[in-house]
Amino acid sequence: MSMLKIEGVHTFYGNIEALRGVDMEVNEGEIVTLIGANGAGKTTLLMTCCGSPQATKGRILFEGQDISRMPTHEICHLGIQQSPEGRRIFPRMSVHENLQMGANTQDPKYFEDDLEMVFDLFPRLKERINQRAGTMSGGEQQMLAIGRALMGRPRLLLLDEPSLGIAPLVVKQIFETIKKINREKKVTVFLVEQNAFHALKLAHRGYVMVNGNITLSGTGAELLANPEVRAAYLEGGH
């Protein structure tokens, strides 16, 4: 059964149509990745799933419930958490306080266990627990953003470019952790990435977005082998 189903979604920024009828779905237990160039509409699609901005046309179903008209803060209570583009951690708060903010939607009784779980996944965060989040490196901040999202006990985790501006070694580490989160914590992951090679290697299935439309879809391995994808997103360095 599909966990997240996006049906013919159009999203506008003023007069500019950023999404032109997107259809895709994320099944339970999968890692699904969305790749595409700058400005293709990847982040817009992810944010539309969170209700900010809201879709002008079309429906977004989460476990059968239409969430396309819900305000953002209510959507998270359903079990969707995201690590937004540019991480958006709270820079002047400590790591611990950031993680507390993530547990905002949850019963406090889970807090200690969830904290242990996040520290298990990202031991670096435990070392930095009382440090101001804004003073950490980009990789550590990304770990914090993912950890913060996990504190909300999501069933669907939305990740927007976790590899952005991070050292290659750390990127590898983060992608491995995402795999671990998916496999061991049974969290479905929807990953938006520019780093197509890593993303497709990790994902069960993938979609390619061009100018607000989905142009290609298939399993990760299929897309990696696809000559068009290779030419557009993979050639040149990877």
Place this chain on the structure above:
Amino acid sequence: MSSAFASSRTSGSEIVKELAFFAVIALLMSVMILGVETVDRPTGLELAVRWDLVLIAIGSTVIGRLALIVRREGISRLVQALMITLAAVCVFEMFVRFRDMDDRWASPVVLDMAVGSFTSIVVTVCFLAIVFAIAYFSMKEKSAVVVDESTKISSKIQVAYRSNTKKIGLIGIIFFFIFPLIFGENRSAIDLATLVMIYIMLGWGLNIVVGLAGLLDLGYVAFYAVGAYSYALLSQNFDLSFWLCLPLAGIFAASFGIVLGFPVLRLRGDYLAIVTLGFGEIIRVILINWYDLTGGPDGISSIERPSFFGLAEFSRRVPEGSIGFGDLMGIEYSSMHRLIFLYYLILILALVTNFVTMRLRKLPIGRAWEALREDEIACRSLGINPTNTKLSAFAIGAMFGGFAGAFFATRQGFISPESFTFLESAVILAIVVMGGMGSQIGVVLAAVVMIGFPEMFRELAEYRMLIFGAGMVAIMLWRPRGLLSFRDPTILLNMSKKEKVAGEAK
């Protein structure tokens, strides 16, 4: 001055240009402030011109600048110290002339003293020697060393402050509690302390809105006014006691906070500031024009004073059916009793404000305010409802403003719209910003500096505003983010205090 200049020497003509520039600026600034004065003569008001003061102001500016240039160019400290001494003499001259207005164009006071009696010669020489010595020995050959040391000291102070915040707070509370015991008979001291305390409370209230939730509110005085007028009107029209009106005033102010909050939910930054500013003015204009209810510009007078928790009265002639405070306590009547009672009342109200704020900061709602200040989008994506969060910040901040307003009304016994001008909002905001946004002890410090000092130096008349301005400039230069501007985590985990301080310091 920056050491970049020290390596290359500026040419003479450039120095002259620089000095001329500063002379012109000094002229422009002093000509209106020092240059003219209205004098009350039998024939009516007359404009008196005081060119001597202007000249001395320009002189001291130029000499002071010259001292800086000399310092920048790395000339020996003997010359620098001489310059500074000369500038000090100019400033001294200006003050003496300002105090003693007759004898306009007399010879310089210092010169008079130097050739006067033996004692005056000794005094003058001592004065010059002391100034010179201070200037000479405080001067370092290399300016870079000075900067290095001063930053070291300031970071030391910071670390000391951080590790002792609780102790400092406790000492402060004890000091304010025993304050009336020390200054018990000094009426003006108690009055001033009460005034400072009102502003501390207002500062703490506004700190919730501005410091924690990050919503720039320029109309905070409106809630103060709502609180004051609700108490005054309720007590006059319905004969309710202060103790009943106090919570009511808070509730009224909080509901006004929500009324203001709704339309500004979508606004941020400058736009929010403009709307709140307008709101503050609307309240004031209503108070002026709704003559039947508020008495318009005449205000409301003979507002009831608070009783001793309904048990006793503070007035000399006790009305029928109640007893005086002195009789209740078995002590002789004194007019100071009421003032001291009022002081303790506002002290407790302020401490309640502080306590509630500190508790709220540890609760989810307080954390949500801070998160909202940092990043609204992230907040929403974590399931925080920004509408409720903002409204609650406005309402709770306004509530404390309302309490302070009710207290203000009962203390003054008379209120009018004139007490609730934009200037008040600006002063309260300045206290919060100067204290370092979100810092509770910073607010106390800033309120003492901003309210206490100008009142203490009232004898300097309009010159205190000059000093006030200089103080503001100094703060902008050395502590641009507020006196105590750093936010510490409210909860620390698995770490001793020392480790944490060390971690933050690097």
